[in-house]
Amino acid sequence: MEDGNQENSSRSMEQLADISRGWKEGADLKKPVSAQLKRSISKPAQSDKAESQESKRANTCKPSNRRRPTETVIRSLSSNQLAEKYNLLVDKKNVIADHVQKKLEQEIDYARIEHELRVQALKYDIKKRQLDSLRP
Structure with missing residues (x-):
């Protein structure tokens, strides 16, 4: 053993x-x-x-247990339907492009106004220093 x-x-x-x-x-x-x-x-x-x-x-x-969709119907699109869908996409693209362009213009305007205000503030600062230097 x-x-x-x-x-x-x-x-x-x-x-x-x-x-x-x-x-x-x-x-x-x-x-x-x-x-x-x-x-x-x-x-x-x-x-x-x-x-x-x-x-x-x-x-x-055995039948498969996979659920098959019953409501989905695939149809071929006619050229008119394709043209309509393409036009919708182009319209959306144009709207987005316009929005982006307006936003960029607003940013440029904001930067220009901000620059003008800084220049004006510097001018006031120079005038203030000149007045302070004239006072005894």
């Missing part, structure tokens, strides 16, 4: 040693993981073939 336990423990120790060596070696990274399997996935046994055929049959018989 003890000999069987010793054999199992020695086997498990060897397996652990193999695993630890495998982690350290870079060459093992090039091998596919499935190469270490006892039974290759590419060559299934006869029972696996029967199971796969049954699963294929089962999948083809």
